[in-house]
Amino acid sequence: MSDLHQLHTFFTILSFLWGACVGSFLNVCIYRIPHDLSIVAPRSHCPQCKAKIRWYHNIPILSYAALRGRCAFCGARIAPRYVLVELLVGVLFLLAWLKLPLLTDTPPLGLAAAATPWLVPVYWLIVWGLVLGMFVDLEHLIIPDRVTLGGIAAGLVLSPLLPALHRTGSPLHAGLLSLLGLAAGWGLLWGVAAAGRVMFKREAMGFGDVKLMGAVGAFFGWQAVLFTLMVSSLAGSVVGIALVATGRKEMQSRIPYGPYIAIAALVWMYWGPRLWAAYAALFTFQP
Secondary structure (H helix, E strand, O other): OHHHHHHHHHHHHHHHHHHHHHHHHHHHHHHHHHHOOOOOOOOOEOOOOOOEOOHHHOOOOHHHHHOOOEOOOOOOEOOOHHHHHHHHHHHHHHHHHHOOOOOOOOOHHHOOOOOOOOHHHHHHHHHHHHHHHHHHHHHHOOOOHHHHHHHHHHHHHHHHHOHHHHOOOOHHHHHHHHHHHHHHHHHHHHHHHHHHHHHHOOOOOOHHHHHHHHHHHHHHOHHHHHHHHHHHHHHHHHHHHHHHHOOOOOOOOOOOOHHHHHHHHHHHHHHHHHHHHHHHHHHHOOO
């Protein structure tokens, strides 16, 4: 048992470190993809002085702390987003690993249990896409097709290969649930976007949001779509009203919706099935 605990601790730490490294690479993607730049070459460099970043200046989290958020060559301020993404992805990768009930019957932190270890790398892939789409949308008000259309394709392919994504053992059933989820996500948000266009006489929602919700449905099914739509709408409304009330945005300002979809989808991935069961129990309770 002691060896099992040590092994579990090792992989727990490794999951966070691996996530932080992935977050570091995601920072490259977040900066370069909207500008149609290669994510492979050239090497990372300071956007101010153009000096190439040395490897020991590019260690996730630690380098930012050691450099106190400044470029080692010109002293220009490094955007806090870089370390935020590294920390965020590290934590999300860690939570995905903790979904495996290896040492106890239930995972910690109320996480919904993963039925098989093969789900963990799929969860990591989903985190990659959602975090990328979230931060690109925040900065540029677009969601790359490689996130949305790529997510839809990956969800449709992986669902029958890994039916546990949809909490079933049948590849055929999982494939059908993925298609249904795609149709529900795409159709519902397209309907919302069309209604907004009629009501406000302008584009109320980008088509990238529609495709992103379709990807959520392809991976998790129609229940995840309903959950994500409700939670993202509520969160987006609260934040939007707060921004207008504090004068940081005007009523006609464009506010990215993709980040709220991503956050709600992540909540579903980690806790959604348990939250859905608790919600359903409210309607089946009998005294």
